[in-house]
Amino acid sequence: MNKFEEKTIKTEKIFEGKIISLQVDEVELPNGKTSKRELIKHPGAVAVIAITDDNKIVLVEQYRKPLEKTLVEIPAGKLEDGENPIIAAIRELEEETGYTTNDLHFVTSFYSSPGFADELLHIYITNELTKVDNPKPGDEDEFVEVLELTLDEAKQLVTEERIHDAKTNYAILYLHALEGRE
Template sequence: MKKFEEKTIKTTQIFDGKVVRLQVDDVQLPNGNTSKRELIKHPGAVAIIPITKDNKIVLVEQYRKPLEKSIIEIPAGKLEPGEDPEKTAVRELEEETGYTTKSISKVTSFYTSPGFADELMHIYLTDDLEKLENPPALDEDEFVEILEVTLEEAKQLVREQRIHDAKTNYAILYLEMQELR
């Protein structure tokens, strides 16, 4: 057994939903003892940092039920089975903002909550936005408002905790670091 590895003895599926699957694993710990791990399995997600020609960040405000409030975020969405993350990023950009792009670059990937979930978030950047004449419709259960803000305004939204999620905070920090170069 590798250092720190927890060997799965048994998996019990609790829930299989549209977005996540919940399971409880019985595991053998490195010291030989056993324990239980509650795990959320997620197909992965993407987010895109869209920058307009006048150097504004395109953000969306939407209600997040787990938080019981609206927050402001970079456009993002769940990967569909077998879908290329880059294609997902462009799709989400189009659906949520009405912009498209022909040029995106990968910034990073990170696990959102590795203590209990396997969701891998891919972050992309584009500064080659083009407004769509006929943008695709949002999902029927999705309601967003589009904001275009400067980096300074985005940092103020962070201070106000209106931007209050990891992916968007990462995006703001990334843009700030690029500005310092």
């Protein structure tokens, strides 16, 4: 046991949905006192930094109900039960953008909001894209528009807060750092 570990005393399941579940854990703190933790359980997700032959970033614009606004993001989606993240990344890339690849490279993984959720997001990159004639259909309740932007155009969307999510901001920062090494 590490000195910061919180021992779970009791778990109460509150909600079980198709994307997340919510539970409240009663925990024993390192000092012996107890507290409650509201936890979101998530199967994990993938995202792809996709670069076209003419060095443009493939992004999708979509409405995000929790924010009540539209964001521009890198293609992404949740993992299915037991799904390999690299397979999920290729699937999401095709469903959301109509592109596929046989050359996907792992960049990093990170927890999106570790204060209350266990979602682990895996990011991949590719610059070997092929347009699919008949791409797999996306989720029937998902509406996206594909954008292809230069890095400078994407940086401008960051300043305008049209790109305003962690994974896409990470992707833009990552591409900016790569650009500096060239």
